[in-house]
Amino acid sequence: MHAKATSNDSDDGYGIDVVLQQGSDKIAPSCPHGPTLLFEKANKGEENGRRFYACSACRDRKDCNFFQWEDEKVSEARLKAREEENRSKKPPFSHSEYISRFREFVSLPLDQRRFCVDCQVLLLPRDWDEHSSHLTLSDDITVARLRRPSLLLCPLENKKSNAQYLFADRSCHFLLDMLSTLGFRKVLCVGTPRLHELIKLRNTEGTSEAMKSMLLDIDFRYSQFYGQDEFCHYNMFNHHFFGGNEPAGVFRDFLREEEGSKVVMVTDPPFGGLVKPLAHSFRQISDTWRELQANSQAEMPMVWIFPYFFEPRIVECFSSFTMLDYQVDYDNHALYKHGKTGRKQSPVRLFTNLPARDIVLPKEEGYRFCALCERYVSSGNKHCSKCNVCPSKDGREWRHCADCGKCVKPSWQHCTTCGRCALPDHPCGRGQTGCFNCGSPRHKHRACPGKLRLQPKGKAKGPGQTTRAAAGRPAKKRSRKAHRKKPSVT
Ligand code: SAH
Ligand code: ZN
Ligand code: ZN
Ligand code: ZN
Ligand code: ZN
DSSP states (O other), X not given: OEEOOOGGGOSSSSSEEEEEESSOSOOOOEETTEEOEEEEEOOXXXXXXXXXXXXXXXXXXXXXXXXXXXXXXXXXXXHHHHXXXXXXXXXXXXXXXXXXXXXXXXXXXXXXXXXXXXXXXXEOXXXXXXXXXXXXXXXXXXXXXXXXXXXXXXXXXXXXXXXXXXXXXXXXXXXXXXXXXXXXXEXXXXXXXXXXHHHHHHHHHTSSOOOEEEEEESOGGGGGTSXXXXXXXXXXXXXXXXXXXXXXXXXXXXXXXXXXXXEEEEEOOOTTSOHHHHHHHHHHHHHHXXXXXXXXXXXXXXXXXXXXXXXXXXXXXXXXXXXXXXXXXXXXXXXXXXXXXXXXXXXXXXXXXXXXXXXXXXXXXXXXXXXXXXXXXXXXXXXXXXXXXOOOSSSSOOEEETTTTEEEOTTOEEETTTTEXXXXXXXXXXXXXXXTTTOXXXXXXXXXXXXXXXXXTTSOOOOOOOSGGGGGSOSOXXXXXXXXXXXXXX
């Protein structure tokens, strides 16, 4: 059975859709990132497009160039080469090797502790020769510093598929305080290494009730610092645990709520990631959790951190989720952090199945409670009596347009030619005939030269718009309605 979205609802907006095969007897081939995903490329005039397998994690072919048509016969030789390739991409050490190296490292005197910046690895004296020409760090690698790997490791920024954007302290503390207040004692951190780190730091301070945390992340550098009981090398696009059954078992054990220790999942995926496969993985995590609990009805408590313009797609996958107004800030993201001159608006929000009214957003940052919506909202988000919601998505005060029958961004004006609200300098009268991506009237978005597409082999490559930096633009324009939600800096 195929759980496939309708064909005009392709996930990336460029006619390529993910086909999630549930209970299919077909086994997807694997790339170094685990089982690949099956994609379908829409073909004009044909009901079913051609299907192919490609990497689940990397949307840039530079990072992983796995490609195979669904019906392709793959030669023995190619299968062999593929296996070899997959083996060669494995981390140089196993997780248990990393851990024994870590123990050895902390037993060294300070002046013998080195970290290779080029290789991003803790060095033991016997490794020094091999790294002698590399940039190494040797000053004061104290236990305190080793407790903050997110500061020691350089964020994977240039690699498009897993750019790392680390929470600013303020946002990270807010998240943790909120979860702790709601009574959670275990946090499954999926792609949130800094939250994991903060939980562990707080535990050592001993000032608050201890919380357990487990990190699932594709960045295996973390296996140098965290034991097998608290870190799994994991791919959230295909729910794949690297290293076999053992880590998957540890993950399962973690979800068990022994002695009433409530567990919550917090995830902050790369913004270029496809919503559907992510949701599919989170659904599987929730299902695993449910199997272990007495209450067989419930969904696992989850917080999914993602830009606000993905709201329709996330809610489509998880109807129980609501989007909160809280703006998540990052340390190493020029766009999403506090500017020197006042607050820069971050487009990143929390999506959650936790009751919104219980999540108190900080008054100091201007959030207030709307009794009608029963949730905390941004200061600029004024309740609209006609729409009966606090309508703002971006934190600014939106305005009700009687002609459109809904609230719109303050910078928009109603255009009678187009019959909708738009920016004053919109390409007027062209409606949807021009390009959604760049605004050019000369081509449709499907043919836009300035956009990303996930391409079958042999076609022109897009610029790879999958980074978080590119998240200021939605990957998809589903409909006119969704199009209006396009974030704009104006
Ligand atoms: N704000 C978070 C980090 C978010 S950046 C924090 O401060 O903790 C996205 C995270 O997801 C990174 O840690 C990255 O390594 C991880 N990631 C990227 N692709 C992934 C994948 N396919 N599977 C699992 N984790 C992934
Ligand atoms: Zn891959
Ligand atoms: Zn309201
Ligand atoms: Zn209008
Ligand atoms: Zn117009």
